[in-house]
Amino acid sequence: MFYNQYVANAGNKDGQTRWANQLTWEIARHSIGEELVVYPLLESELGEQGHRMAEHDREDHQFVKDRLKLIESLGVGSTSFNASLKEVMDHLAEHIITEENQDFPLLEEKLGLDRSRKVAKSFARTKNFVPTRSHPGAPAKPPFETLAGLLAAPIDKLKDAFSKFPSDAETEHIEQVAASKN
Incomplete structure (x- = not known):
């Protein structure tokens, strides 16, 4: 949805900058939230199969983190930026299909509905405290990821304060x- 807004603002550098920032902010928070909350559960609840699934998902996230870090150095709207962002979105589309069709149904079956809802709330809360930018060199597993996140998040939030984002009304409407x- 935010990517579509980025594409729709082609030729409008300010609009593209705002939507690119929103998109990368959401991707970073979502990825780290999954790594902290969901993937340890995959491993603990589904044993070796869950471990393989979590490792595969972490590899997908690493690919995305590497590309997001790369696009920080590219000009928004440039051919290189657009190609790299599309590559991220294409990769994420496949990743999401795997999680939603394989990983999460197995985990939810193991957790049950009530515990699954609690995990979803924990995931949503966690996203409020994690870094908002890509840090591909940071650890991708707790507890080291948690520590790295606590150190990086305030710096990211300071950078966010000086970055352009769509208005709250715009993002709420799109959501x-x-x-x-x-």
Whole structure:
């Protein structure tokens, strides 16, 4: 949804910058939240199969983190930026399909509905405290990821304060439209 807004603002550097920032901010928070909350559960609840799934998902995240770090150095709207961002989105599309069709159903079956809801709330809370930018060199597993995140998050949030983002009304509208389609 945010990527579509980025694409829709082609030729509008300010608009593309805002939507690219929003998109990368959301991807970073979501990825780290999964690594801290969901992947340890995959490993603890599903044993060796869960460990393999979590490792595969961490590899997917590393690919995305590497590309997001790369695009920080590219000009928003440039051919290189657009190609790298599309590569991220294409990779994420495959990653999401695997998680939603394989990983999460198995985990939810093991957790049960009540515990699954608690995990979802924990995931949402965790996203409020994690870094908001890509740190591909940081550890991808707790407890070291947690420590690295606690150190990086304040610096990221300071950078965010000086970055352009879409207005809250714009992002809420896009999220409502996406939710109505589901």
